[in-house]
Amino acid sequence: MLKGMTLTQFLLKQKRTSSGIDENIIGLMEGVATIAKVISREVSQAGLIDLLGYQGDINVHGEQVQKLDAFANTTFINVLGSSGFLTGMASEEIEDFYAVPEGTPRGNYLLSFDPLDGSSNIDVNVSVGSIFSIHKKISSGDAVSVTDFLQKGRDQVGAGYVIYGPSTMLIFSLGSGVQGFTLDTSIGEFLLSHENIKIPIKGKIYSINEGYAFMWEERIKKYVDGAKKEGKTLRYVGSLVADFHRNLLKGGLFLYPADSKNPQGKLRLLYEASPLAFIVEQAGGAATTGSQPILDLLPEKLHQRVPLIIGSINDVKQVEAC
Numbered sequence: 001m002l003k004g005m006t007l008t009q010f011l012l013k014q015k016r017t018s019s020g021i022d023e024n025i026i027g028l029m030e031g032v033a034t035i036a037k038v039i040s041r042e043v044s045q046a047g048l049i050d051l052l053g054y055q056g057d058i059n060v061h062g063e064q065v066q067k068l069d070a071f072a073n074t075t076f077i078n079v080l081g082s083s084g085f086l087t088g089m090a091s092e093e094i095e096d097f098y099a100v101p102e103g104t105p106r107g108n109y110l111l112s113f114d115p116l117d118g119s120s121n122i123d124v125n126v127s128v129g130s131i132f133s134i135h136k137k138i139s140s141g142d143a144v145s146v147t148d149f150l151q152k153g154r155d156q157v158g159a160g161y162v163i164y165g166p167s168t169m170l171i172f173s174l175g176s177g178v179q180g181f182t183l184d185t186s187i188g189e190f191l192l193s194h195e196n197i198k199i200p201i202k203g204k205i206y207s208i209n210e211g212y213a214f215m216w217e218e219r220i221k222k223y224v225d226g227a228k229k230e231g232k233t234l235r236y237v238g239s240l241v242a243d244f245h246r247n248l249l250k251g252g253l254f255l256y257p258a259d260s261k262n263p264q265g266k267l268r269l270l271y272e273a274s275p276l277a278f279i280v281e282q283a284g285g286a287a288t289t290g291s292q293p294i295l296d297l298l299p300e301k302l303h304q305r306v307p308l309i310i311g312s313i314n315d316v317k318q319v320e321a322c
């Protein structure tokens with residue numbers, strides 16, 4: 001029973017027992033935790049202070065006001081960009097990848113991230129999240145290249161997300177189970193609250209934007225009709241991390257399939273689908289495009305979109321059977 005451990009204590013313990021965890025991964029995860037605390041602080045004050053303006057607005061101090069997703073993106077780069085653990089970063093908010101400049105300490109890892117997913121929900125005080133994925137650099141030489149980022153999800157060294165909800169939680173896996181830490185704001189520490197998370201093999205919840213039903217392919221219609229007949233409940237926040245997190249703990253299925261408007265799907269492979277697929281498989285669930293496991297896809301470009309069907313293993317199988 002490790003509950004109550006700080007993140008640092010937990011990572012040091014994992015390092016003693018798992019050969020894949022080195023000081024750089026510990027430093028990287030500590031960096032992610034710092035980023036989570038900074039973004040959490042800003043998000044929690046979003047309704048109070050003038051943070052909701054668009055980029056280009058000027059606040060009362062005469063300073064440029066950043067949208068929160070731009071703020072979150074900058075926080076990732078400021079905290080980890082010169083940490084010495086990374087050679088490059090790829091973000092949903094940046095067109096090209098960020099290469100750690102020459103002369104700045106570099107490490108052997110790459111971080112792909114969505115700094116603030118679901119940010120359209122912030123204005124109405126609905127939970128949002130950050131999602132991240134860690135790979136090892138594979139190209140030779142010092143410079144990072146785009147192929148370093150275009151690795152299969154299965155080759156992730158680790159992945160996770162932060163949910164900014166009633167409490168802030170950091171959920172991650174370094175390849176041996178999924179752990180959940182909750183931020184105790186009174187001491188500023190993430191404490192282990194959800195040890196070795198397992199997703200129920202079958203859930204009662206399905207999560208999909210049913211407004212798009214007229215654009216779905218037949219098998220999605222068939223699955224959703226079946227789910228209703230089985231008496232399942234529809235829960236859809238419209239904020240991926242919130243929808244995924246609920247289903248991870250309670251069991252269920254999240255679907256953002258390809259449809260006639262988005263034939264590639266909407267969600268991004270590198271920063272959304274792949275890290276959550278890593279988490280769900282580590283928790284005993286599954287993630288598919290509908291025809292292939294998400295983790296087996298070899299990305300072709302940084303901002304590639306993908307259909308995503310993710311959650312309890314029997315529910316994923318049920319869609320595949322359609």
Ligand code: AHM
Pocket residue numbers: 116117118119120209238239240241256266
């Ligand atoms: P974003 O990356 O622009 O924030 O969009 C991703 C969000 C997810 O959080 C959510 O699952 C999805 O978009 C909801 O899309 P829709 O409004 O089409 O249902």
Ligand code: MG
Pocket residue numbers: 092114116117118272
């Ligand atoms: Mg996103």
